[in-house]
Amino acid sequence: MNTQARGDGTVGKALEVLDCVAEFGRPVRFSELLELSPYPKATLYRFLQTLTSQKMLSYNDDGTYWLGARLMRLAHAAWKNASLAPIARTHVEALASRAGESVHLAQLDNGQVLFVDKLKATDRFETLAQVGQVAPAYCTGVGKAMLAFLAPKRLELALKQQSFFKYTEATHGSARSLLRDLDDVRKTGIAFDRQEHEHGIISIAAPILNDNGRVTGAISVATSTTRYQLEELEAFRADLLETAEKIGKDATHWQFPA
Amino acid sequence: MNTQARGDGTVGKALEVLDCVAEFGRPVRFSELLELSPYPKATLYRFLQTLTSQKMLSYNDDGTYWLGARLMRLAHAAWKNASLAPIARTHVEALASRAGESVHLAQLDNGQVLFVDKLKATDRFETLAQVGQVAPAYCTGVGKAMLAFLAPKRLELALKQQSFFKYTEATHGSARSLLRDLDDVRKTGIAFDRQEHEHGIISIAAPILNDNGRVTGAISVATSTTRYQLEELEAFRADLLETAEKIGKDATHWQFPA
DNA sequence: GAACAGGTTCCACATAATGAAACCTTTCGT
DNA sequence: ACGAAAGGTTTCATTATGTGGAACCTGTTC
Structure with missing residues (x-):
């Protein structure tokens, strides 16, 4: 390759x-x-x-x-077998309705964040709208949550795949800067996106670990600075961690290949 | 073409x-x-x-x-915009849990039945399993429900696309035999699959019509002969029709291209 | 009834796909 | 440690495939 x-x-x-x-x-x-x-x-x-x-x-x-x-068939093969989404669906829904904000479920795909479920609590029809979208790992909440808990070898590999393009002033511009952030994430078990990918968008994310402690995905509550301050996201911490753990348990039998 | x-x-x-x-x-x-x-x-x-x-x-x-x-992205474009599924989801779920049997949601695609949602009330994980599957229209409940309410010109075209292969003894072997059946369907607004596609599988289906009276899909409750007799399916009739009508209303703004 | 727009087909030509074979690299058996 | 085998990757002369300008339908408009 x-x-x-x-x-x-x-x-x-x-x-x-x-x-x-x-x-x-x-x-x-x-x-x-x-x-x-x-x-x-x-x-x-x-x-x-x-x-x-x-x-x-x-x-x-x-x-x-x-x-x-045929596309439909292929799609659902992908959806059913390679994504956390069907396993996590109920938990994601529950979290979204409690939080009243968007909940994103993501996995790591060749160093990038792949969104496998997005849910807006308020709008049933928006469900699934941007599933399949990808985003950089180094400047998103879910991305950093996953990177932080990757095995050293994998992390090294993933770092090589990051561009470190500065989307905003807050974006990490180098591996060194990112690694410092990841240390914090590892300590607290929680990652923040401080408008690093998009102005006005902040999120709080937690990794999803299976029983072996391997990262299988991440889940986040995302909102805009017009509705919440960064500090206020703490309110979601407990619920987020709990949800992540539940999903991790459900997903244990199943290994994401990344 | x-x-x-x-x-x-x-x-x-x-x-x-x-x-x-x-x-x-x-x-x-x-x-x-x-x-x-x-x-x-x-x-x-x-x-x-x-x-x-x-x-x-x-x-x-x-x-x-x-x-x-990319497949994921394409898939969800398809799912979101060309299928009844997201619109109908809540209704389908409700019906499935009331009926306690599998509920299938289908659309017509070039003379074939395309399943866009399948739900087993009992098993959350089977959800979406066979979405994207296709089946012949002339020997399935949902297929006949849709054919019966097609405009004459469209029906003619669709009939040409049927193979009339006899899957079981009950399968219609000719257009003539099918058309007689469709007359009944048109009168009652309900189609039955009398083990015509698969031995032991029966279903009761209703078409989903939008406000213009155009067929946009069909919905069915399917079960096996080990649990229900054909006549007992009548029990689902009222609920099925009501659900189909609700979905039709929700889907009115939206035109399925077939 | 001529001009037009939206599709469809033809065909000489250029390009991209093919697959046998050679070649790496890691794993396994002794 | 060594040879062999399995699993994966690259090369290159050959050939099948794809390309697109132009001609051609067919139904619609002015």
Whole structure:
């Protein structure tokens, strides 16, 4: 896995088209896609044909394309077997409704944070909206919670994968600065995001450890500085830790591969 | 969309590999895949590399592959925008717990039934297990419920897409036989699966209609002949119809493209 | 009834995929 | 410690695949 990323190739292009369709967020016509994608008519047409015959897209008789059944199946294989989400769902829900704020559930995926569940207590329909999103580990609450409890070797590897781009003034700009923060996290069992990834967004996060003490994920309560001060997040600490522990227990039989 | 299906092409092959990974239901090693897939070592290797760099697979440092972040993202775009599931979730849950039996939520996808939610009242972990599965429309409760309320033109088209393969003695073997059944469904607003798809499995289904009277999906209570007789399914009728109506109302703003 | 927009098909050509074989690297048996 | 085997990665000449400009449908508009 050390050759440089290959963005090209037929498969890559086809997937780009899939992304385009997904981006629309609704069934979409050929001509609409044509504008958004960089491919000439004939090429795009062939891609759509291929993807349709592969059931990655479905072609409706009103002439629109939308993500197809195969994608659904693959997706749920992923969801069911490689993510904490189904195991943690009830706990996450409970926490969200008690906290009245967004709850995020995340796992580590090649040095990045992968959100596997996001829940807004207030809005049922927003559920799952941004599941699958990724974010850097070094500047998010969940990310730091996980990094702090990684085995030394793994941490070393993960650190190499961080860019240390400064999103805000509060973002850690180097491994050294991050490591100091992680020491605190390790002591308290709690990680804070102090507007490190996005202005105005703060969070309090706890790692999810299985019975062997291995990190399998992290969970956080996130809110905005307009509603809470950083210090006030302490109010969620006990509930968060308790929830994380419960999830850890439920997830023990199951090993996340990272 | 009239050229014959092209199962070949690079994209098709790559997706086959994805399916292989999904089939394992867990992170999988190179060598395991090698046995299951028809490709030589070098070819499979390249596919895995491509899919990994495209984030369709993730490569973990214990040397295993698993479905990746991009798939997750695509999946949830599909789930959120093209399926009744998130809209219907609460109603489905409520029905499942009242009925104490499996509840299936389905939509029509190119003449086939696509399950977008399945819920067992008894087992939280089985939730979502077979979402994305497809089944024939002509021999399932949900399928017949949807067919019966399709506009004549659409029904005609859908009938052409049915194979009328006889899964059991009870399966409809021809369009004629099916159409007679659909007349009944139209009259009563309820469809039964009388062990037509699988021995021992029966169900009672109702279509979900939006305010324009257009079919957007169907919902069913399914059980086995060891627990219920066909006639006893009547007990679920009222609750089923009521639930279907509620979902229809919630889904009215939203049009399923089929 | 001519011009147009949205799709679909053709085909000479360029590119990307193929897979046998050689090559690493780690693990295992003695 | 040594040889062999399993598991994984790279090379490269060959060939199958994908490419896209242009022509072509078909239904709609002015």
